Amino acid sequence: MTEQPVGSSSWDGVLSGFILYLQIERNASKRTISAYASDLAAFVSRVQLEPDAVTSPVIRQYLGQLVDGAYSRRTVARKMSALRSLYRYLAQDGGVESPARAIRSPKLEKRLPDFLYIDEMLALLALPDRTTPVGLRDRALLELLYASGLRVSECAALDVADVVRSGGVLRVLGKGRRERIVLYGSKAQEAIEEYLLHSRTKWAQAGTTALFVNQRGSRLSDRSMRRIVEQYAARIGTTKHVSPHTFRHSFATHLLEGGADLRTVQELLGHQSLSTTQIYTHTAREHLMRVYEASHPRA
Numbered sequence: 001m002t003e004q005p006v007g008s009s010s011w012d013g014v015l016s017g018f019i020l021y022l023q024i025e026r027n028a029s030k031r032t033i034s035a036y037a038s039d040l041a042a043f044v045s046r047v048q049l050e051p052d053a054v055t056s057p058v059i060r061q062y063l064g065q066l067v068d069g070a071y072s073r074r075t076v077a078r079k080m081s082a083l084r085s086l087y088r089y090l091a092q093d094g095g096v097e098s099p100a101r102a103i104r105s106p107k108l109e110k111r112l113p114d115f116l117y118i119d120e121m122l123a124l125l126a127l128p129d130r131t132t133p134v135g136l137r138d139r140a141l142l143e144l145l146y147a148s149g150l151r152v153s154e155c156a157a158l159d160v161a162d163v164v165r166s167g168g169v170l171r172v173l174g175k176g177r178r179e180r181i182v183l184y185g186s187k188a189q190e191a192i193e194e195y196l197l198h199s200r201t202k203w204a205q206a207g208t209t210a211l212f213v214n215q216r217g218s219r220l221s222d223r224s225m226r227r228i229v230e231q232y233a234a235r236i237g238t239t240k241h242v243s244p245h246t247f248r249h250s251f252a253t254h255l256l257e258g259g260a261d262l263r264t265v266q267e268l269l270g271h272q273s274l275s276t277t278q279i280y281t282h283t284a285r286e287h288l289m290r291v292y293e294a295s296h297p298r299a
Helices: 008-024 030-047 056-068 073-094 118-125 133-148 152-156 186-203 222-236 244-257 262-269 274-295
Strands: 169-173 179-183
Touching: 008 030, 008 073, 030 056, 030 073, 056 073, 118 133, 118 222, 118 244, 133 152, 133 179, 133 186, 133 222, 133 244, 152 222, 152 244, 179 262, 222 244, 244 262
Parallel strands: none
Antiparallel strands: 169 179
């Protein structure tokens, strides 16, 4: 890496354009954008090259330095994903050939997602106090996350107009700004109706379109949703780290355990690839094995 040092202005323009692309074109989450921005800033600082001077050997050497620096495979893979996405954007925008295209990310062990058993989920859903506006909102949020399998960013972005209240249907703008139809059941419908009638009407500012709002009347953020989920999860005594994504995992696992086919679950989750959904079959199978071993006299 002995070529001319990078000028900050060249990378500043590239990275600001890429971040804008992630926000507008890809509809990426704030967490993803923040991670990619941090990873790319570290790469620029390390290699000290102009964007079009970066080659495949440069990236391989950089990844090797990360591995030698005791970074985990998962962290290295994330940093590689940031580089691959950046150069894919540059190839589309300015015809730059991607030096990252031929480089494979480190192979990762598949981690089975945490999920709540049905009795744990029901215990958690029963916790919000239905006699208070906050409790009604929290109940509607928890019920909808479990009934729909939404990503927390998708849930935070919902407007009242996205909810087809008579049919148990949501219009959701997911990853890559792809719109899909999501179903939700009668319990979530009931909880949403109560919340809209007795909570949102008390809080929502004039002109606010958001479905879920805080007590100041503005849109409830995905960070606030995570905090709400964590607060209720702490009360059921589980040792698992429970997040809105745990609700998504539980949604998929319980559907498969109940007999839903993989293609249906794929559609409901909004996965482009069936292989992304297949990880839940392992989770469901492991759970069924535990139930069988604990229940069958000849197990």
